[in-house]
Amino acid sequence: MPFSLKLEKRLEPSKTISYLVPVASFVLALLFGAVLLALAGANPLQTYRAMLEGAFGTPEQWQQGEFYSLTETLVKATPLMLTGLGVSIAFRMLFWNIGAEGQLVMGGFAAGAVALWAPTLFPFIPPWAYLPLMVVAGMLGGALWGLIPAMLKAYLRVNEIITTLMLNYIAILWVQHLYYGPWKDPQGYGFPGTAQFPEYAWLPRFTGRLHWGLILALVAAALIWLVLDRTRWGYEIRLIGENQAAARYAGISIARNIILVMLLSGGLAGLAGMTEVAGISHRLQQGLAVGYGFTAIIVAWLAKLNPWGVILVSILLAALLVGGDQIQIVMGLPASMALVLQGAILFFMLGGDIFTRYRVRFFRRSAASPQPAQTGAGK
Amino acid sequence: MNTSPPTSVKMRGIVKRFPGVVANDQVDLEVRAGEIHALLGENGAGKSTLMNVLCGLYRQDAGEIFLAGDKDGHLRQVDINSPRDAIELGIGMVHQHFMLVPTQTVAENIILGLTQPRFALNMRQVEKEIRELSGQYRLQVDPTACIWQLSVGEQQRVEILKLLYRGADVLILDEPTAVLTPQEAEELGQTLRRMAGEGKAIIFISHKLDEVTTFADRVTVLRDGKNVATLPTADTSKAELARLMVGREVLFRVDKDEVEPDQAVLTLRDVEALSDKGLPCLRRVSLEVRSGEILGIAGVAGNGQRELAEVITGLRPATGGQVLVRDRNLTNKAPRRFISAAVSHIPGDRLGMGLAGNLPVSDNLMMKGYRRPPLSSGPFLVRNAIAEFASRLIQAFQITTPSPNTAVRTLSGGNLQKTILAREITAGEELSQDQAPLLVAVHPTRGLDVGATESVQRTLLEQRAQGTAILLISEDLDELLSISDRIAVIYEGELMAVVDAADADVEHLGLMMAGEKHMTNNDVTIEPGFGD
Numbered sequence: 072m073p074f075s076l077k078l079e080k081r082l083e084p085s086k087t088i089s090y091l092v093p094v095a096s097f098v099l100a101l102l103f104g105a106v107l108l109a110l111a112g113a114n115p116l117q118t119y120r121a122m123l124e125g126a127f128g129t130p131e132q133w134q135q136g137e138f139y140s141l142t143e144t145l146v147k148a149t150p151l152m153l154t155g156l157g158v159s160i161a162f163r164m165l166f167w168n169i170g171a172e173g174q175l176v177m178g179g180f181a182a183g184a185v186a187l188w189a190p191t192l193f194p195f196i197p198p199w200a201y202l203p204l205m206v207v208a209g210m211l212g213g214a215l216w217g218l219i220p221a222m223l224k225a226y227l228r229v230n231e232i233i234t235t236l237m238l239n240y241i242a243i244l245w246v247q248h249l250y251y252g253p254w255k256d257p258q259g260y261g262f263p264g265t266a267q268f269p270e271y272a273w274l275p276r277f278t279g280r281l282h283w284g285l286i287l288a289l290v291a292a293a294l295i296w297l298v299l300d301r302t303r304w305g306y307e308i309r310l311i312g313e314n315q316a317a318a319r320y321a322g323i324s325i326a327r328n329i330i331l332v333m334l335l336s337g338g339l340a341g342l343a344g345m346t347e348v349a350g351i352s353h354r355l356q357q358g359l360a361v362g363y364g365f366t367a368i369i370v371a372w373l374a375k376l377n378p379w380g381v382i383l384v385s386i387l388l389a390a391l392l393v394g395g396d397q398i399q400i401v402m403g404l405p406a407s408m409a410l411v412l413q414g415a416i417l418f419f420m421l422g423g424d425i426f427t428r429y430r431v432r433f434f435r436r437s438a439a440s441p442q443p444a445q446t447g448a449g450k
Numbered sequence: 451m452n453t454s455p456p457t458s459v460k461m462r463g464i465v466k467r468f469p470g471v472v473a474n475d476q477v478d479l480e481v482r483a484g485e486i487h488a489l490l491g492e493n494g495a496g497k498s499t500l501m502n503v504l505c506g507l508y509r510q511d512a513g514e515i516f517l518a519g520d521k522d523g524h525l526r527q528v529d530i531n532s533p534r535d536a537i538e539l540g541i542g543m544v545h546q547h548f549m550l551v552p553t554q555t556v557a558e559n560i561i562l563g564l565t566q567p568r569f570a571l572n573m574r575q576v577e578k579e580i581r582e583l584s585g586q587y588r589l590q591v592d593p594t595a596c597i598w599q600l601s602v603g604e605q606q607r608v609e610i611l612k613l614l615y616r617g618a619d620v621l622i623l624d625e626p627t628a629v630l631t632p633q634e635a636e637e638l639g640q641t642l643r644r645m646a647g648e649g650k651a652i653i654f655i656s657h658k659l660d661e662v663t664t665f666a667d668r669v670t671v672l673r674d675g676k677n678v679a680t681l682p683t684a685d686t687s688k689a690e691l692a693r694l695m696v697g698r699e700v701l702f703r704v705d706k707d708e709v710e711p712d713q714a715v716l717t718l719r720d721v722e723a724l725s726d727k728g729l730p731c732l733r734r735v736s737l738e739v740r741s742g743e744i745l746g747i748a749g750v751a752g753n754g755q756r757e758l759a760e761v762i763t764g765l766r767p768a769t770g771g772q773v774l775v776r777d778r779n780l781t782n783k784a785p786r787r788f789i790s791a792a793v794s795h796i797p798g799d800r801l802g803m804g805l806a807g808n809l810p811v812s813d814n815l816m817m818k819g820y821r822r823p824p825l826s827s828g829p830f831l832v833r834n835a836i837a838e839f840a841s842r843l844i845q846a847f848q849i850t851t852p853s854p855n856t857a858v859r860t861l862s863g864g865n866l867q868k869t870i871l872a873r874e875i876t877a878g879e880e881l882s883q884d885q886a887p888l889l890v891a892v893h894p895t896r897g898l899d900v901g902a903t904e905s906v907q908r909t910l911l912e913q914r915a916q917g918t919a920i921l922l923i924s925e926d927l928d929e930l931l932s933i934s935d936r937i938a939v940i941y942e943g944e945l946m947a948v949v950d951a952a953d954a955d956v957e958h959l960g961l962m963m964a965g966e967k968h969m970t971n972n973d974v975t976i977e978p979g980f981g982d
Binding site for chain 1: 508509763765784785786788789795797799801802803804805806807813816817818821829830831833
């Protein structure tokens, strides 16, 4: 082999590279997707166009005041933003919370419980108080669900990857049990689902299905940014994430921060559950746990744990989902094509990261070289 | 074939660039078979880079490497692309941090990574071969012992045996004596001599002048990535080598003012603690450090020094005894309580504990001060105040950094240590409220070059003059002897003795570091006897 290549660590990744690499990775992922689409017998350009229009609409539609595609994308982006924010703040201190799905469901459950039962149990609560109460309940539900793995980790060093993952299934099945069983709407013709919430427990909508949850998500992003960037607590989280031994050395309690961060992380996912039930379904039913909490992990990574990045990436991934539905309708392609693309984008973006941290050097091997060693001889 | 011994390794015009630095700039090195060749230079002079090129970890940007070829002594050019290539060419390196698997036996570690034999493995045969090798070079070690049971010196022998077993003709040792007692270092010197006697080429990296002049036949001095000189050690002196290495005259004595020690700042009473493995690592340690005094702790690495520092700073629970700071009992209080009691800590592991490598210099400087005004106000950080604070410390402690926002890990070892010192001393001053602060310094000059060492030691002495009580844990006996007021020796978690630095001698300390209970000398005072 006349040529050989070697990876060398960059001392400090340059700014240009750190912007260039994600863009190049995204383009490569689209090219890779194009090859797959071509193999599936579709015209890649047409397909991408259909997806784009499906996710954001066409200029003609906008001129007619028709924003259905765009609002649907934002509707799907909202829970991704909230769970993505929650996951990324936990990931910042290397707490691997992959339980956002369960925390979302428990948030929806708690908010739903308020909307369903408070009117009869506490008739004195005025209608205007319901939405704030449900926000609090939703966040509490998620936060307490996140508190369980946090305590286990902080005091007993139980691996949080396992506990957060398993608690997802408990939460999902618990809520399923409720709307299939004791909380099932007696007037629901046997369909699984609770009764509809009273209307004062619905999040107001702007247009289409786009509801106030989007505002909550944007406010949350701004607050998280403020906390991480401008407060003592944010500094502590950063320090723990970078070097836990140094944080302990600086007098920071790791256990206390695991608990606080997970209350916040779970609370944000719980808020996502609240906005889903109060903004979209207006009841607890199938469709609450559709994987936003898992996609949130992808969102967090692609956003490099940056709150504003989470907002952008959430919109991008939501557009892929909505656009994916469109190609099924318009192009007659399977909607799972969108999931393939989503996977490819993640794969390329995370894989491309190596080029921000290392540079690749090619060199010529001279004839005097000993037999080339098999790969992996390094360590 | 000529009269001088044949060349074993020749590196010519080696250039290695990293972004923004030229680590090796046209460096030449020639090592003969049968010689011990020292590679001397300050940190950042390019010694390690050059050796990493030779053992295949880096690829040079320019330059050639030649090895002894056939029996006529003709050189052949070689291309080294990976550590495996280097091993196949007979080049091996003992790294500063040993690369051994603690739970495996000596023999298992030695054959780890070998591709021969492919299937059947006869451990008996391997053990026999290892015994033969260790007999031949007098590297006593039991091939069936597990690594974790061995002392650091023995582990080093295993590393050397590993290279010999692979048939290395060129052995590179990176700062081999840093972890050894003076006696062990002496033994190592004899081993190196014996290996050289067998015709092997030994290269050892060092920045310690003493060992260069005693062990090596010839020395190559590097400075700023360039060759400065290659000379026989017989024709040179420590002073000359120091001048070549640093580029200016170096004073070897640190001036120490007389300071009258004042009241006790730190008192330990029968402190006991467990190691990370849950084994006793401190046994009834009692000591006292007074204001304006440096108490040195001598000992071979791994005898409880790190744990001692951690107990004193609240990072490790004490399982017995008391830790008192200015008569306040802080035993097993949270680290934060120690910080607010003006206990500063320079950890031995700079990037492991003392700093967060990826965070900027300013974030690292504020690690102990971010909770108080002016750096924060309520829950919020005050950015301007932080920037001002960082620039002030960078200037006052002469930290060389492109900017306060540079990731700290990109700084040199000396500047990393200055960053830690700046933060710890500032925190101590701010929190002590006119009382004497306590500074626990663990290996504060380890791995630093002559210039940075001088500056760190001077800073410690300045602190002492201002009344700080300093507990100095070091493996460098010269350092302990030159800047401490008293020296305690720690062995397997036990304090052997506390002696007056002015009367202590290296040999005696060395014996105690190896566990010899010291004989009662009249120049020695035994604990407990403090608390006048």
